[in-house]
Amino acid sequence: MDHFSYQGGRLCAEDVPIDEIAESVGTPFYCYASATLERHYRVFVESLGDLDATVCFAVKANGNIAVLRTLGNLGAGADVVSGGEFKRARAAGIPASRIVFSGVGKTDVEIADALKAGVWQINVESEPELETISRIADSLGVTAPVAIRINPDVDARTHEKITTGKSENKFGIEWTRAHEVYTRAAGLPAVGIVGVAVHIGSQLLDLSPFKDAYIRMRDLVAMLRADGHQITRLDLGGGLGIAYDGKAAPAPDSYGALIRSVVGDLDCQVVLEPGRVIAGNAGILVTRVIYVKEGATRTFAVVDAAMNDLLRPALYSARHSFLTVAEPGRDDHLREMDVVGPICETADTFARDVALPNLRPGDMIAVRTAGAYCAVMASTYNGRPLVPEILVKGDRFAVVRERISVDDLLARESVPDWVVQP
Ligand code: LLP
Numbered sequence: 001m002d003h004f005s006y007q008g009g010r011l012c013a014e015d016v017p018i019d020e021i022a023e024s025v026g027t028p029f030y031c032y033a034s035a036t037l038e039r040h041y042r043v044f045v046e047s048l049g050d051l052d053a054t055v056c057f058a059v060k061a062n063g064n065i066a067v068l069r070t071l072g073n074l075g076a077g078a079d080v081v082s083g084g085e086f087k088r089a090r091a092a093g094i095p096a097s098r099i100v101f102s103g104v105g106k107t108d109v110e111i112a113d114a115l116k117a118g119v120w121q122i123n124v125e126s127e128p129e130l131e132t133i134s135r136i137a138d139s140l141g142v143t144a145p146v147a148i149r150i151n152p153d154v155d156a157r158t159h160e161k162i163t164t165g166k167s168e169n170k171f172g173i174e175w176t177r178a179h180e181v182y183t184r185a186a187g188l189p190a191v192g193i194v195g196v197a198v199h200i201g202s203q204l205l206d207l208s209p210f211k212d213a214y215i216r217m218r219d220l221v222a223m224l225r226a227d228g229h230q231i232t233r234l235d236l237g238g239g240l241g242i243a244y245d246g247k248a249a250p251a252p253d254s255y256g257a258l259i260r261s262v263v264g265d266l267d268c269q270v271v272l273e274p275g276r277v278i279a280g281n282a283g284i285l286v287t288r289v290i291y292v293k294e295g296a297t298r299t300f301a302v303v304d305a306a307m308n309d310l311l312r313p314a315l316y317s318a319r320h321s322f323l324t325v326a327e328p329g330r331d332d333h334l335r336e337m338d339v340v341g342p343i344c345e346t347a348d349t350f351a352r353d354v355a356l357p358n359l360r361p362g363d364m365i366a367v368r369t370a371g372a373y374c375a376v377m378a379s380t381y382n383g384r385p386l387v388p389e390i391l392v393k394g395d396r397f398a399v400v401r402e403r404i405s406v407d408d409l410l411a412r413e414s415v416p417d418w419v420v421q422p
Pocket of ligand 1: 058060061079102103162164199201202203237238239240273274275276277312316372373
């Protein structure tokens with residue numbers, strides 16, 4: 001479900017015609033619908049029923065501060081994985097008391113800053129990190145609220161690059177060592193154990209790996225309590241998948257029901273870190289056709305967005321679907337094309353064999369499901385600028401990140417005087 005639909009033959013984000021935004025900011029650009037963000041957040045929260053739950057949006061999915069504030073205003077906390085994301089969440093107005101800090105490589109400075117700001121929970125990913133947090137907290141005269149991220153060795157059955165809960169992955173501490181590591185944590189001077197955390201991967205289209213992991217967590221909570229640890233919070237991570245190309249995805253309701261049935265009676269506050277399921281369908285990338293190229297064996301629509309703007313197809317072979325910005329007529333016949341960007345790599349292919357109306361140079365198309373893990377993963381490869389982000393609400397739109405132009409980038413570069421000008 002999203003809020004991108006045709007009104008009077010024009011693709012609109014809520015009530016704003018996409019062609020009007022294009023007229024104002026040029027192409028390519030990302031466009032987010034507040035109504036979808038808000039709806040998905042609410043549906044997710046409602047699926048948890050009367051469970052004592054805190055939903056911390058995974059900032060890595062979409063870090064734009066207008067998006068974060070939209071969610072924060074509904075009560076969302078934030079799951080962050082760097083000092084930069086921590087800053088973004090704070091800049092959006094999300095209090096540190098609703099921020100969880102995850103990630104395998106937190107630096108001393110990032111840990112100190114988070115502790116000084118009063119971070120709600122730090123998810124610890126290794127024993128050296130545990131020692132470091134204790135040392136820093138001690139020097140600041142505070143107690144660090146920690147949950148230990150457990151690696152449950154469960155196969156999430158998702159793309160290998162985004163699976164995180166197998167023993168060979170770099171994340172968390174093996175579940176078989178939980179007893180030992182919690183005992184060690186309890187002996188440290190400036191660490192306060194608040195709970196247990198787990199996250200097994202992203203874009204899960206089947207709920208059974210969640211069930212396996214959560215049952216393991218349930219058993220672990222019982223064991224740790226028997227050891228005398230106060231486990232009051234259970235952080236179950238993110239990972240719920242969404243439909244990209246018409247594939248069926250699990251409903252948040254079934255996910256919520258699963259959580260309630262497996263851990264609902266543990267007397268723990270449950271923390272969730274969804275990203276994609278909240279933001280994915282709330283965004284599109286709008287791009288314009290530059291050329292239609294008749295190749296020897298296929299037809300290419302060469303568009304002005306590229307893999308630097310939206311990396312998912314190149315990196316994960318992800319299949320996003322498309323809409324034309326002008327509604328196709330009933331009699332328009334479809335033809336199969338490859339949608340490609342201008343970058344000098346064959347990987348710069350958004351999709352192969354997509355059935356689209358007969359595109360002409362100047363026509364615009366929208367890449368759907370581009371609200372999560374798209375703008376955040378952009379780069380300036382091939383000397384390309386970073387495209388603007390637009391937030392729509394009802395019949396209004398605002399540029400929530402300006403285009404970062406090549407001139408902006410060049411202004412931060414310099415040539416040392418020992419590299420002489422010829
Ligand atoms: N919590 C932790 C600790 C995570 O590592 C992640 C995602 C999440 C929460 C949020 O997961 P979600 O609900 O969004 O699935 N760039 C990839 C996705 C990487 C996800 C990494 N971790 C993509 O474009 O598919």
